[in-house]
């Protein structure tokens with residue numbers, strides 16, 4: 479029950495007993511103290527815990543578990559020593575099968591809220607190949623260290639503060655090994671970690687992406703200024719398995735991962751990734767799904783649902799580097815991919831050449847503007863795939879899709895609440911979701927991807 483204008487019944491530092499009620503949309507679980515919301519990471523519904531209050535604002539408080547008096551059956555031992563101090567994972571205390579059920583329930587809840595009786599069936603979450611070791615893209619920050627010069631680090635949960643990193647079981651071995659090696663090499667050369675508070679040092683982070691299927695990997699060294707001897711570091715990294723090395727200059731705020739200037743140092747401009755029998759060309763700073771296995775599951779679901787005919791034209795909106803366009807074009811007459819990032823479009827076109835396919839057209843620009851050309855200059859699509867950013871596609875794009883009257887729409891989403899809002903709008907425009915399938919792109923976290931499969935409502 480809301481407590482308008484009442485002061486918080488707890489204060490920072492208080493010890494409280496909590497009965498955990500549910501998992502939140504975020505890293506926490508939720509409990510109440512006299513009607514006041516307290517959020518606790520690392521807890522599970524049904525658990526009774528003792529906790530220390532870490533903040534007590536007027537609307538809600540936060541607490542940290544001190545002791546679990548009664549644990550839930552889903553509780554397991556976290557695999558990583560940094561769990562809950564590092565911000566990279568939130569659910570290592572939950573058995574993997576239960577994580578999948580919680581993700582399915584979260585999607586169901588959001589869809590029911592937005593669509594009520596029109597909410598579609600939500601299938602069980604498609605699991606990742608393994609609960610650990612599936613992140614093929616990682617970013618390690620750096621911390622100054624007296625003994626080693628600097629050490630790898632990760633952002634703390636919800637903070638810009640860094641925690642030194644000894645292990646990361648969520649990451650695949652190779653990107654972790656390459657990122658650590660790069661940091662060690664730079665420390666040997668006496669490069670200093672950037673300290674934003676003291677405003678000294680250069681190195682901000684090291685980003686690595688690897689492909690299991692092709693063995694390719696790129697390393698991006700992110701620093702404030704040009705680093706000395708980058709060529710030598712690149713040679714050493716190549717000798718231990720990097721195929722492309724780049725340097726990115728970033729003098730922006732702490733929260734910014736990459737700056738705008740990327741200098742190619744060694745190897746091909748892009749690495750080659752393969753999903754199924756399709757090759758993708760990925761630039762060092764481009765978006766590409768973190769788990770190639772789960773990306774393959776997204777492609778499979780979209781392809782099965784669309785069941786393209788050889789005569790079909792497909793529009794792939796927010797196409798990025800062509801994940802869906804390049805996988806679908808072998809089954810259709812033509813695919814038109816629309817994307818605003820010039821780097822992603824260049825990657826998509828490189829992928830088109832790499833796969834030697836001719837029936838794909840990549841159009842650069844905002845979807846909102848470029849999709850007006852579909853059916854007016856560009857062919858009218860029979861099928862639509864859309865994979866918008868976190869905030870969803872929004873009213874203008876959805877209305878335009880409905881006006882084009884495609885036979886089917888596959889909506890790929892990384893935020894269930896944005897998906898729910900957009901499905902509600904699509905429903906109002908005459909498209910109903912028949913089925914939604916969650917996919918576990920990020921095991922050990924609360925994040926969930928989902929594919930919604932829509933068809934025109936028959937009147």
Ligand SMILES: C[S@@+](CC[C@H](N)C(=O)[O-])C[C@H]1O[C@@H](n2cnc3c(N)ncnc32)[C@H](O)[C@@H]1O
Pocket residue numbers: 765766767796797798799800801802816817818819822843844845846865866867868892
């Ligand atoms: C979630 S990613 C999906 C990319 C691709 N489908 C994939 O799975 O690799 C969303 C993409 O939308 C692009 N984007 C964001 N807003 C856009 C807009 N208004 N118009 C066109 N593209 C946009 C981003 O650059 C990004 O590549």
